[in-house]
Amino acid sequence: MSFDELSIAEKKILLYIACFFKGRDRRYVTRILDSCGFKAGNGITKLIEKSFLTITKGRVHMHDLIQEMSRCIARKDYPNTMAWVTQEIKETLKTSSRLEAVEAIVETNHDQSSGRPMPYCSAKVFMGMKKLRLLEVNNYFTSSEPAAFPEELRWLCWSDYPYQSLIITRGMTNLVGLELPYSDILQVQMEKEVILTSLKSINLNRSYMITSFPDISGVPNLERLNLSCCMQLREVHQSVLNHEKIIHLDLTGCMSLRSLPSPIKMKNLSRHSFLIIVKISKDYQKSPWRQGG
Structure with a gap:
């Protein structure tokens, strides 16, 4: 799956997790992202289905290459x-x-x-x-x-x-x-x-x-x-x-x-x-x- 094929909300959720929350507790991350208006529960589930994210022992993870790609996008497209x-x-x-x-x-x-x-x-x-x-x-x-x-x-x-x-x-x-x-x-x-x-x-x-x-x-x-x-x-x-x-x-x-x-x-x-x-x-x-x- 390409980043460009994600919805606007899914893109923001992915970028926030890549920049800030990799390795953090899923429930805690969900509460914070929900507070920002991202409907994170559904968004995180979809990103898992599309292989951008994984959950290990209740914590949100992603491959190092996906994290680096996402951070580059954040710097370039959302300066x-x-x-x-x-x-x-x-x-x-x-x-x-x-x-x-x-x-x-x-x-x-x-x-x-x-x-x-x-x-x-x-x-x-x-x-x-x-x-x-x-x-x-x-x-x-x-x-x-x-x-x-x-x-x-x-x-x-x-x-x-x-x-x-x-x-x-x-x-x-x-x-x-x-x-x-x-x-x-x-x-x-x-x-x-x-x-x-x-x-x-x-x-x-x-x-x-x-x-x-x-x-x-x-x-x-x-x-x-x-x-x-x-x-x-x-x-x-x-x-x-x-x-x-x-x-x-x-x-x-x-x-x-x-x-x-x-x-x-x-x-x-x-x-x-x-x-x-x-x-x-x-x-x-x-x-x-x-x-x-």
């Missing part, structure tokens, strides 16, 4: 749309005309050396990225805490986020996934009366400094919340335990969390997450939800 190599990311961020075309930035070869890395750019750079839908970066990507992100942003993954807060604004209404694992964040702030109907996943795994998790009444469709190994977490807002859409809640390793507010009314919580709550909350055995079976 500045996707950036994944450190030097190319830096060059893209230097030019305002290039910023206007950027749809996705994913650091695939970030520097793991010790010491504080040099930032790529000013936090104001996001003002020029009107089309940015996917951002997956690490550590000091910007020289200061971002005050705002592009309105089109669908998935934000910022590992080792080095700043103490992140403000969720009205301009982030398209955001589907928010991931800040291993961050230095003390609190997640939400603008008053902001409603995020698109947000379905929040991951603050191993954010050791955070002490409380806020009111999420304005996130009505949240399905997954990962607060595992947040060692200083002492308080979880009642709105989390009253949320009707959450199916996965991970509180394992939250050593400072001694109890959970009751009653717990999470009717869609999966059995796996139910066991996590039993382990973490000493007061759970006395809760009305437990007594009700």
Whole structure:
């Protein structure tokens, strides 16, 4: 099969996987690509049938030659749309005309050396990225805490986020996934009366400094919340335990969390997450939800 014979959606899915996601978990990749509007479940299946992709132990793979071909096509036919190599990311961020075309930035070869890395750019750079839908970066990507992100942003993954807060604004209404694992964040702030109907996943795994998790009444469709190994977490807002859409809640390793507010009314919580709550909350055995079976 030729690349040219693929549908537009199949081409984009193939290019995103080749540039960013080869070897990653299929379910995770599907969630991210779905958030970008690609209907990835069906698209990945078709690419497997056409021998562009394979699945091994739940992970998405492709032949090295297909990956290299796809990356060449991305650079030639979709210039500045996707950036994944450190030097190319830096060059893209230097030019305002290039910023206007950027749809996705994913650091695939970030520097793991010790010491504080040099930032790529000013936090104001996001003002020029009107089309940015996917951002997956690490550590000091910007020289200061971002005050705002592009309105089109669908998935934000910022590992080792080095700043103490992140403000969720009205301009982030398209955001589907928010991931800040291993961050230095003390609190997640939400603008008053902001409603995020698109947000379905929040991951603050191993954010050791955070002490409380806020009111999420304005996130009505949240399905997954990962607060595992947040060692200083002492308080979880009642709105989390009253949320009707959450199916996965991970509180394992939250050593400072001694109890959970009751009653717990999470009717869609999966059995796996139910066991996590039993382990973490000493007061759970006395809760009305437990007594009700």
